[in-house]
Amino acid sequence: MAAATERSRYILGVDLGGTKIMCGALSEDGTRHLAMRSIPTQSEQGESVTMDRMVDLIEDVIGETCRQAGATRDDILGIGIGAPGPLDRERGIVVVAPNLGWRDYPLRDLIHKRTGLTATLDNDANCATVGEWWQGAARGGRHVVGVTIGTGIGGGVIIDGALFHGASDVAGEIGHTTIELNGRYCKCGNYGCLEAYASGPAIAIRAREALVREESASLMPSMVGGRLEDITAETVYDAAAQGDAVAHEIVRDTARYLGAGIANILNFLNVDTIVIAGGVTAAGEALFAPLRAEVRRRAFKPAVAAARIVAAELPGTAGVVGAVATFKTQVLGAV
Ligand SMILES: [Zn+2]
Known part of the structure; x- marks a missing residue:
């Protein structure tokens, strides 16, 4: 035995x-x-x-x-x-x-x-957050919010070392909190959601709009053979990495929208760790520097001082790792 x-x-x-x-x-x-x-x-x-x-x-x-x-x-x-x-x-x-x-x-x-x-x-966003908390960039955090930026913007909330689901499993939907009262239409039916500004598709839309205004000044049209409709968020990150001024501006604006959303989280929950996942983190300091600056401008000092804002460390696998962790919590009682 x-x-x-x-x-x-x-x-x-x-x-x-x-x-x-x-x-x-x-x-x-x-x-x-x-x-x-x-x-x-x-x-x-x-x-x-x-x-x-x-x-x-x-x-x-x-x-x-x-x-x-x-x-x-x-x-x-x-x-x-x-x-x-x-x-x-x-x-x-x-x-x-x-x-x-x-x-x-x-x-x-x-x-x-x-x-x-x-x-x-x-x-899925809860799982990604728990995955980063168990084995990734949010390890050691006690109060953690994960923000996953892809086709949409998902979020997960860990309070006192446990996922917080809310009264009907809706907690953590940071992507659908309002950052512009009369802002862009969001596919959830609301206007001005964070997701309508900073998700992958929203980043691409803002880039196309900027290029209609100042096409000649950017590398991006040539990167997609002149077909602006083929511009994706990745095009923007690649162009920004090559020093393209228009792309850089799009990344900086994205950072400001995310910074406003994260400042809301910090003032509301006073978490010790914010972990950001998704392709946009590939922009590195071009994203994180203006993002942190926006957070500092908007959130209370003690909340900013207590929080680290980090890029995810488990690209691709955080969701699987976190799904295992949530199984352990639900079936075995603890991670
Ligand atoms: Zn929405």
């Missing part, structure tokens, strides 16, 4: 996104990462196809984990799933996921039925 209790056990994490599904396994203590891999979501083919693909990926990761670790299926404790919200964690349901085309989808129970393994569900 002693040998059996010494066996390592493993937990799978799934990060379900609009464009790709990432999955991997961690040893129960989190020290080993195995079989990390991703596939395109192909959500346009419908929810049952996405579900089939996800189950295939999970079985693939289980098989590879067993091979690499000399484990058996009995050593797999379960699956933590991070999915776009809003969610109903209690019932394991994805309430609405526009990027997947899902509505009231019982994701947790379907995964359990198809794999026979215990499954848990939490918001």
Whole structure:
């Protein structure tokens, strides 16, 4: 029996996104990462196809984990799933996921039925925040907010070392807090949300608008063969890194919007760590210097002094690592 209790056990994490599904396994203590891999979501083919693909990926990761670790299926404790919200964690349901085309989808129970393994569900941005807190840039923080900038802007809140979900799992939606009363339209239906200014697509839109005004002064049109509609946030970061003045201005404005959003967080929650994830962090100090300056201008001094604002350290895997951590919290009682 002693040998059996010494066996390592493993937990799978799934990060379900609009464009790709990432999955991997961690040893129960989190020290080993195995079989990390991703596939395109192909959500346009419908929810049952996405579900089939996800189950295939999970079985693939289980098989590879067993091979690499000399484990058996009995050593797999379960699956933590991070999915776009809003969610109903209690019932394991994805309430609405526009990027997947899902509505009231019982994701947790379907995964359990198809794999026979215990499954848990939490918001993808919550998972990314917990991942960075457990093993990444927010390690050691007690009060942490994670801001994930991609197609949208997601957020996660950790208070006293535990995820804060709020009364109906909506807590942390920093992307949909208002920073301009009569501002740009946001796909949530509101106007002036942070996401409508600082998400990847919003950065690209602001760049195109600036170029219509001053095209000749920028490298960006030539980087996309003159097709301004092909400009993405990455084009902006690349051009800024090459010293392009227009791109630099877009990055600086992005930093100011994010800085205002983060100052709101600091004055409201007085957290000790803000961890920022997403492609925009590749801009480095071109982003972080004006962002910190904006935060200093807007937030209370003691709140600014107590907070470190850092770039994420687990690009790509934070969601999987955090999904495993939320499984541990929900099923085993602690990370
Ligand atoms: Zn919004």
